[in-house]
Amino acid sequence: MTQQLIDSGIEEKISKVVGGISNLPTPPIVFSQIQKVLSNPNTSAFDIAAIIQEDPAISAKVLKLTNSAYYGLPSEIESVKQAVVIVGLEAVKNLVLSASVFEAFSKGKLDKEFQDVFWRHSLGVAFAARLLAHTLKSKMMFDAEAAFSAGMLHDIGKMVISVYMPDDFAKINELREQKPNTPDHVLEEEVLGYNHMQIGALLGKEWKLPAKLIEAISFHHFPQLNESENSLPFLIHMGNYLTHFTFDSEPDSEISIEPVAEGVVNFVGTSIDQLNGCADLLREEYGKSETFMEMAKGM
Numbered sequence: 001m002t003q004q005l006i007d008s009g010i011e012e013k014i015s016k017v018v019g020g021i022s023n024l025p026t027p028p029i030v031f032s033q034i035q036k037v038l039s040n041p042n043t044s045a046f047d048i049a050a051i052i053q054e055d056p057a058i059s060a061k062v063l064k065l066t067n068s069a070y071y072g073l074p075s076e077i078e079s080v081k082q083a084v085v086i087v088g089l090e091a092v093k094n095l096v097l098s099a100s101v102f103e104a105f106s107k108g109k110l111d112k113e114f115q116d117v118f119w120r121h122s123l124g125v126a127f128a129a130r131l132l133a134h135t136l137k138s139k140m141m142f143d144a145e146a147a148f149s150a151g152m153l154h155d156i157g158k159m160v161i162s163v164y165m166p167d168d169f170a171k172i173n174e175l176r177e178q179k180p181n182t183p184d185h186v187l188e189e190e191v192l193g194y195n196h197m198q199i200g201a202l203l204g205k206e207w208k209l210p211a212k213l214i215e216a217i218s219f220h221h222f223p224q225l226n227e228s229e230n231s232l233p234f235l236i237h238m239g240n241y242l243t244h245f246t247f248d249s250e251p252d253s254e255i256s257i258e259p260v261a262e263g264v265v266n267f268v269g270t271s272i273d274q275l276n277g278c279a280d281l282l283r284e285e286y287g288k289s290e291t292f293m294e295m296a297k298g299m
């Protein structure tokens with residue numbers, strides 16, 4: 001797997017496939033501008049608000065998300081600047097990323113049923129990763145807001161397959177019927193020769209996302225293979241597990257959820273019981289996320 005992730009032959013192949021897709025979603029421009037400005041320590045809420053306001057569609061979405069039940073603010077936020085001051089620079093940056101990604105994948109031929117399941121899962125992992133970042137007392141420091149973005153984007157490669165490679169997408173779905181307990185990345189490799197982690201990482205590079213986010217996308221199924229100090233892939237891996245455990249596992253089902261990769265719980269300093277114990281909290285958080293879902297579905 002590590003080999004595949006760094007194999008330049010494979011990367012070239014995926015680049016060709018992704019490069020050959022016309023109207024690939026545009027990079028979230030506002031997001032990358034904000035990132036640039038945030039690297040300057042003198043950046044103010046005013047600077048960030050000014051950038052967001054350049055894009056009225058994104059501004060409207062940021063306001064809607066800030067005013068959603070998720071933040072539970074006592075009174076209505078009316079300006080982007082107020083939003084930045086109240087929920088914070090990092091949180092707004094991530095709202096912009098969410099809004100941009102929803103926008104990027106809202107056009108073209110979409111499999112509505114897949115979209116629904118996809119965004120529910122992605123948002124679940126975003127909320128789960130953020131929750132775990134706050135909850136886990138570990139030797140690692142977790143950045144809760146980066147965790148949210150990484151959760152939102154971790155499976156974005158699947159979205160690319162669904163929208164831009166519909167024939168392969170259909171083949172992968174057929175194969176899943178025959179092998180219901182095989183992880184998606186294995187099915188994808190069988191059909192395509194590469195997987196959604198690799199496609200997502202490539203899209204992340206094109207979008208000039210931060211390296212930590214790209215690593216989280218690349219390694220979310222195998223966090224122990226990442227060689228950098230980045231803790232995000234671990235957090236997303238556990239968030240992915242917790243989301244499946246909370247929403248997709250049924251006691252007597254023949255379909256099992258992908259377990260936590262070996263060594264991860266010890267490495268992070270938690271236990272499976274502690275992880276599973278977060279399911280109720282996750283359900284509660286998720287209950288407040290309807291506005292995110294509506295936006296994902298372009299409502």
Ligand SMILES: [Fe+2]
Pocket residue numbers: 154155196220221
């Ligand atoms: Fe995945």
Ligand SMILES: [Fe+2]
Pocket residue numbers: 121125154155240
């Ligand atoms: Fe996932």
